[in-house]
Structures are given as structure tokens and as C-alpha cells.
Amino acid sequence: MGERRTMPVEGGLDHSIALLKEGYHFILNRRDRYDTNVFKTKLLAQDAICLSGKESATLFYDTNYFRRSDAAPKRLKKTLFGQGGVQGLDGEEHRHRKAMFMSLMTKDALEEISNITKKQWKQAAKNWESEKEIILYEEAKQVMTKVACAWTGVPLPERDLAKRAEQLADMFESAAAIGPKHWKGRKARASAEKWIEDLIENVRNEQLAVSPDRALYTFSWHKDLEGNLLDKKTVAVELLNLLRPIVAISVYVCLTGLAIHQFPNEVAKLESGKDKDHQWFIQEVRRFYPFFPFAAARVKKDFTWNGFSFEEGTLTLLDLYGTNHDPKIWENPYSFQPERFHEWKGSPFDFIPQGGGEFDLGHRCAGEWITLDIMKVSLKFLIHQIDYEVPKQDLSLSMVKMPSLPESKLVIKNIKCV
Numbered sequence: 001m002g003e004r005r006t007m008p009v010e011g012g013l014d015h016s017i018a019l020l021k022e023g024y025h026f027i028l029n030r031r032d033r034y035d036t037n038v039f040k041t042k043l044l045a046q047d048a049i050c051l052s053g054k055e056s057a058t059l060f061y062d063t064n065y066f067r068r069s070d071a072a073p074k075r076l077k078k079t080l081f082g083q084g085g086v087q088g089l090d091g092e093e094h095r096h097r098k099a100m101f102m103s104l105m106t107k108d109a110l111e112e113i114s115n116i117t118k119k120q121w122k123q124a125a126k127n128w129e130s131e132k133e134i135i136l137y138e139e140a141k142q143v144m145t146k147v148a149c150a151w152t153g154v155p156l157p158e159r160d161l162a163k164r165a166e167q168l169a170d171m172f173e174s175a176a177a178i179g180p181k182h183w184k185g186r187k188a189r190a191s192a193e194k195w196i197e198d199l200i201e202n203v204r205n206e207q208l209a210v211s212p213d214r215a216l217y218t219f220s221w222h223k224d225l226e227g228n229l230l231d232k233k234t235v236a237v238e239l240l241n242l243l244r245p246i247v248a249i250s251v252y253v254c255l256t257g258l259a260i261h262q263f264p265n266e267v268a269k270l271e272s273g274k275d276k277d278h279q280w281f282i283q284e285v286r287r288f289y290p291f292f293p294f295a296a297a298r299v300k301k302d303f304t305w306n307g308f309s310f311e312e313g314t315l316t317l318l319d320l321y322g323t324n325h326d327p328k329i330w331e332n333p334y335s336f337q338p339e340r341f342h343e344w345k346g347s348p349f350d351f352i353p354q355g356g357g358e359f360d361l362g363h364r365c366a367g368e369w370i371t372l373d374i375m376k377v378s379l380k381f382l383i384h385q386i387d388y389e390v391p392k393q394d395l396s397l398s399m400v401k402m403p404s405l406p407e408s409k410l411v412i413k414n415i416k417c418v
């Protein structure tokens with residue numbers, strides 16, 4: 001047995017306010033201060049262990065040691081996640097539900113979502129030619145709402161587009177908010193769940209015909225481990241676990257647009273049109289810019305790791321942003337260098353913007369391949385299919401807001417399709 005060590009502990013009553021103030025740098029700041037990848041602090045009036053780095057990520061994604069059932073705070077369930085969804089399941093039940101998601105991610109289905117995205121960008125750009133300027137993030141939300149609905153089989157009349165795009169976005173835009181924005185997120189979730197529940201009912205009583213290869217169909221008829229259909233509310237939560245994050249890819253589209261503007265030398269390397277160069281560029285967008293700050297779990301049973309004691313029930317946060325900027329993993333982590341991905345070995349634990357570990361057995365993001373494909377199509381669209389100018393504007397990124405977007409949400413003007 002290895003030597004017992006005392007985990008560094010941050011003193012003081014509670015550091016939730018510091019978390020709000022320091023945002024994406026909260027864990028990183030303390031990692032540097034205590035020179036450790038493991039420390040204990042107090043958040044939301046309870047002990048919380050913070051982990052960072054590749055070795056810690058490997059531990060965090062070992063489902064023998066961590067559970068998810070009681071990890072997410074109530075306010076996130078009321079807005080971002082919903083209740084009863086795959087994020088809060090463990091063991092066999094999780095594996096079975098996750099398989100429902102992963103069964104959608106076939107090569108053909110991914111190709112289809114890329115094609116839908118290409119078509120939707122092209123259509124949107126035609127309308128932009130007659131506009132003086134557009135806000136890329138706002139446009140992307142509408143484009144992604146169309147993509148998400150078309151791909152999942154959810155009917156979307158044109159007249160409902162703006163309303164649904166706003167509802168789906170409110171759920172992730174409110175994730176870290178307090179006050180009125182948080183309540184807007186709750187209201188959006190309640191309305192969106194009602195919208196989807198009605199569709200599920202119509203699918204089940206055959207009033208709405210939907211192709212059997214669409215998620216609306218497969219999720220509506222999915223059976224749990226006991227062979228029973230899921231209740232309507234749970235199916236709605238899971239369908240929203242597809243629709244909402246597809247719309248959230250708008251954040252990455254906006255950040256891709258920002259990277260194109262900020263790093264013209266890197267854009268020049270994309271001129272040759274090689275797929276791998278585009279792939280490295282979007283990977284670097286996901287590594288470089290902040291999105292989800294951390295993933296949360298609770299210790300499943302008492303154990304010792306590297307000499308440190310972990311007590312059953314302790315809230316544990318894995319620093320996603322900090323691991324993507326860990327100098328032990330990434331040389332010059334604050335410099336935008338897509339070519340670094342040439343050297344990257346593809347470990348599931350060192351590059352974790354959408355979580356780490358395995359897709360099927362653990363909680364790694366079910367939509368990571370979709371995200372990459374949509375980002376790549378969107379990058380190619382912005383670079384090769386339209387010409388535009390970026391007027392002077394406030395492009396500063398907040399390191400405390402979630403999601404973090406350029407302040408102006410990226411205004412572009414004089415758009416021409418090429």
C-alpha cells in the first residue's frame with residue numbers, strides 16, 4: 001500500500017462566490033497556488049474535491065469510484081439537463097440508456113447531419129446578402145434549430161422557428177445564470193418539454209407519422225431494462241438532450257468565426273482545402289476557447305488514490321477547461337496552434353472539452369462526433385463559401401459567463417456567397 005498523503009485543503013467557510021467570480025479559472029488558480037492536481041474546497045456549503053489533468057481525468061471516469069445520480073445541482077436540472085435523463089444515471093441503467101443515444105451515431109446518420117447543415121447554411125447565406133449585417137451567433141442558433149429538428153424528425157413549422165430556437169438556447173444560456181435569466185431558462189424547459197411530450201403522444205397513438213430511423217421515433221418506442229416504454233417526460237428530456245446541445249453548437253460556430261478573425265495566419269493554412277487541416281483547426285477551437293468549465297460526480301465508495309482519501313458522497317469536479325490548458329499536456333497552452341493536433345495521440349483523458357473516457361460505458365458526451373462534423377461543415381462554409389467583413393466591435397470573451405461568447409456575438413457585414 002502506498003504512503004498516505006493529506007489532500008491540500010482551501011480554508012474558509014465557502015468559496016461559491018469565488019467560483020462565480022473566477023469562473024473558468026477557479027480550479028486552475030488553486031491548482032497553481034497549491035501546486036497540485038487534487039485539492040479540497042467548500043462549494044454550495046459542502047466539501048468538494050477538485051481534480052485536474054490527465055491522470056485525474058482517468059480516475060474521474062472510472063465508474064467504480066464515482067456516481068452521477070446525485071451530482072447535478074437542482075438548478076441545473078431545472079434548466080440545462082431536465083430530470084430523469086442519461087446524465088444522472090449509473091451502472092446498467094446508464095449503459096442501456098446511453099446505447100439508445102449511441103445507436104443514432106452511425107456513419108450514415110453523421111453524413112446526413114453534415115449534409116443538412118451544409119444545405120441550411122447555404123439557404124441562410126442567401127438571405128444575408130440583402131442584409132446590411134448579421135449577428136453570427138443569433139443566425140447560427142436558428143440554423144442549428146432547423147438542423148436539429150430535421151435530423152431528429154421533430155416537425156418545425158417556419159412560424160415556430162424563432163420561438164423554438166429561443167427556448168432551446170435559453171436552456172443552456174441560463175445554465176450558470178442567477179435571477180431573471182435563470183427563471184427564463186426554467187420556463188423554457190417547461191415549455192419545451194410540453195412541446196416534445198405532445199409529439200411523443202402523437203407518435204405513440206399514430207397521429208404523427210415519423211420515419212423509424214428518426215430519434216423522435218426510436219426514443220418514443222425505446223424500452224427500459226424491464227421492457228417498459230419510458231414515460232413521456234423522460235423521453236422528452238432525452239430528445240431535448242439531442243435538440244438543445246445541437247443548438248448549443250452555435251457557440252462553437254461563433255467561436256470558430258472568432259478564431260478565423262483572430263488568427264488569419266492559421267486560416268491561410270486552410271486554403272489548400274485539406275480535410276485534416278480543417279479538423280485540427282476545429283479541435284484547437286474546442287481546446288482553446290472555454291465552454292463547459294467542469295464535469296461533476298460524487299464519490300461512490302470510500303477509496304484511496306495516490307495516497308489521498310476520497311470519502312463516499314463527496315462532490316467531485318473535474319476541470320475540463322484547465323485540463324485543456326494544462327502545460328504538462330499542451331505546450332504553450334494559451335497560444336492558438338491547430339498543428340499541435342498533428343502530435344496528439346488521441347487519449348480519451350487529456351483533451352476533454354466534451355468530457356472524457358468512453359462513450360458507451362461512461363458519461364462522455366454522446367454528441368461529440370456530431371459536434372465535430374457540424375463544426376467542420378461550418379468552418380468550411382465560413383471560409384470557402386462566403387465572403388464577409390468583420391466591422392469594429394467588442395470581441396472580448398468573458399471568463400466567467402457560461403457559455404462564453406464574444407461580447408458582440410460576432411457581427412459580420414457585406415456578406416456575399418461565393
Ligand code: HEM
Pocket residue numbers: 086087088098101241242243245246248249250252291292295296320353354355356362363364365366367368370371
Ligand atoms: C455544443 C457542443 C457540446 C459540448 C461543449 C458538450 C459538452 C458535454 C459535456 C462536458 C458533457 C458531460 C461529460 C461528463 O459529464 O463527464 C456532455 C454530455 C452529454 N452530451 Fe454533450 N456537448 C456538446 C454537444 C452535444 C451534442 C451535439 C449532443 C447530442 C446530439 C450532446 C449530447 C450529450 C449527452 C446525451 C450527454 C450525456 C452523456 C452521459 O451522461 O452519458 N452533446 N456534453
